Amino acid sequence: MYLAAAVACVALILTLTGRGGLDARTRTLLEVESTSYPRAEDQFTAQREAIAGSLTDAPALFRRKSRQWELSLETAAARLDEGKTSLRGAAELARENRGELRPKIETALLGAREARIFALAESATIEGEIERLLELREDREKTVSDARADFEAIQAMSLSETESRVDRAKRDWPPKEADLGRRLSGLLATKESAGEAWNTVRAEDAKASDDIDLIALASASDLLRRGLIDLSEANAHLAALVSQLYISWDKILVDMSIEEGEEVTFQHKYRTVRVTAGEGEAPNPPSEKWEAVSRADYERHKENLGMTVASKPAGLYDSEIDAAAAQPAGFAYIATPEEGRNEYGQWRRDDRGNSFWEFYGKYAFMRSLFWGPMYSPIHMGDYRGYRRSYDAGRSYYGTSRSGVKQYGSSAQKTRTRLASSRYVGNDGFKGSRYEQSGGKYKGSKYETKASRSRGGTRAASTSRSRSTRSRSSSRSRGGK
Numbered sequence: 001m002y003l004a005a006a007v008a009c010v011a012l013i014l015t016l017t018g019r020g021g022l023d024a025r026t027r028t029l030l031e032v033e034s035t036s037y038p039r040a041e042d043q044f045t046a047q048r049e050a051i052a053g054s055l056t057d058a059p060a061l062f063r064r065k066s067r068q069w070e071l072s073l074e075t076a077a078a079r080l081d082e083g084k085t086s087l088r089g090a091a092e093l094a095r096e097n098r099g100e101l102r103p104k105i106e107t108a109l110l111g112a113r114e115a116r117i118f119a120l121a122e123s124a125t126i127e128g129e130i131e132r133l134l135e136l137r138e139d140r141e142k143t144v145s146d147a148r149a150d151f152e153a154i155q156a157m158s159l160s161e162t163e164s165r166v167d168r169a170k171r172d173w174p175p176k177e178a179d180l181g182r183r184l185s186g187l188l189a190t191k192e193s194a195g196e197a198w199n200t201v202r203a204e205d206a207k208a209s210d211d212i213d214l215i216a217l218a219s220a221s222d223l224l225r226r227g228l229i230d231l232s233e234a235n236a237h238l239a240a241l242v243s244q245l246y247i248s249w250d251k252i253l254v255d256m257s258i259e260e261g262e263e264v265t266f267q268h269k270y271r272t273v274r275v276t277a278g279e280g281e282a283p284n285p286p287s288e289k290w291e292a293v294s295r296a297d298y299e300r301h302k303e304n305l306g307m308t309v310a311s312k313p314a315g316l317y318d319s320e321i322d323a324a325a326a327q328p329a330g331f332a333y334i335a336t337p338e339e340g341r342n343e344y345g346q347w348r349r350d351d352r353g354n355s356f357w358e359f360y361g362k363y364a365f366m367r368s369l370f371w372g373p374m375y376s377p378i379h380m381g382d383y384r385g386y387r388r389s390y391d392a393g394r395s396y397y398g399t400s401r402s403g404v405k406q407y408g409s410s411a412q413k414t415r416t417r418l419a420s421s422r423y424v425g426n427d428g429f430k431g432s433r434y435e436q437s438g439g440k441y442k443g444s445k446y447e448t449k450a451s452r453s454r455g456g457t458r459a460a461s462t463s464r465s466r467s468t469r470s471r472s473s474s475r476s477r478g479g480k
Helices: 002-016 024-059 066-095 099-138 140-156 160-172 174-205 214-245 293-300 364-372 382-391 412-417 448-476
Strands: 247-260 264-276 287-293 307-312 344-351 355-359
Touching: 024 066, 024 099, 066 099, 099 214, 099 293, 140 214, 160 174, 160 214, 174 214, 214 247, 247 287, 264 293, 264 364, 307 382, 355 382
Parallel strands: none
Antiparallel strands: 247 264, 247 307, 264 287, 344 355
16 A cells, blocks of 8 residues: 555656656556556455465365465565565656656566566466366366267377378478478377377276376366367368468459548459469469558559469468569469470470470460460560569569560550559559659548648549540540
8 A cells, every 4th residue: 555655646746747757658657557566466365365275175185286386376476576676666766757767667667567467377377277176076077078078089080181191292292291291290199199198087087086186187188178179270280281282373463443531542453373283274263352451562562463462382381472572473383494394384496496485285274364365475585584583582574675564564465454454444543642642642531621622623633634635535546
């Protein structure tokens, strides 16, 4: 009570003399901790007394853990005393009301908070263990029955299919051999430890009531329950990882959008193309969906329409995606000139001796997936330019003899192929207030009344101008 009153007095002083001293945040931290600490002390004392009562009521039940618990509570009580000392020190420093003391005060308050949380966590953990042992004593039969059911479920879970798939994947993808082997060994070890845990349950269940080690019984029972859950989840996860090794996918940016309301929001539309290695058959139709993106991501990919912005080749897990720099869609499936060929196709020469990439017949569908009707053969020089950029961590946009980009948002092929997209249809949203402000416009709720009026005039003017240009262009094309 003395500590709380002292800190309250300090808080009053700080309020009256706050100018040039501690900031509001530090004062609030001090007030919160000074209120929380006495409550924590009372709660810890009550829990400690309740634990002592349980140990007195059933000494035989808790004999294997009582000393450990007592030592833990002594440590927690010592930490609580240290925290109180830190809190008092913070209050004394705060009396000086000097801004330069803020780091020391907040460090002391952090120490008090950590001590408070530690002490309550220790006492709560011990109370939970006591409650668990009391439940076991009252319902040992159910505990053993549940443990038996968990053990039998673990034993019934066959890993033979997983082992077979892992063995094949280790042969197909040698770089993943060690990782797959480690994961499979973990599954087998979980099964083996389940047998050991069940033996412990049976051994304790066979003892007379006064001789049973309920702590050992509880630990073994809990191990079986966790083992069943972990084995099921780990088996499914390993199967999923193996499947991922055989699938390559590309995330292609096919549209972008800006929406201007109270806030400016940004969206990307992605097309995800998945190809299963070794199958050589048309995959399921690519999936497409809109996703909200940050302003930073929108700006980062403004020039990458029609390009792959993330990809995962066969032989890697989905967590090992390559999203360092956007690249032309489909280029990742082409072999290097030094390799000459790969699973998907090969380098060939045309009648003039120029090298170009040809997809094998069973992978011909990839041309339409990545390029649609705008596909044209990829020549050696183009590919080498891509590799140089890729190895340097840069995006490759290609260049024609006239210096015009061949890939990305400004490429004519992209704008023709994605003519129905919002981004192309709105000319890259050049008429938006966001673009006209150089990316500074945040939305209507951030505007003053005057700037809103000026912005509305500009937007209307831009809209009318674009509309006029559109009608003029239409008349020109129609010849009227």
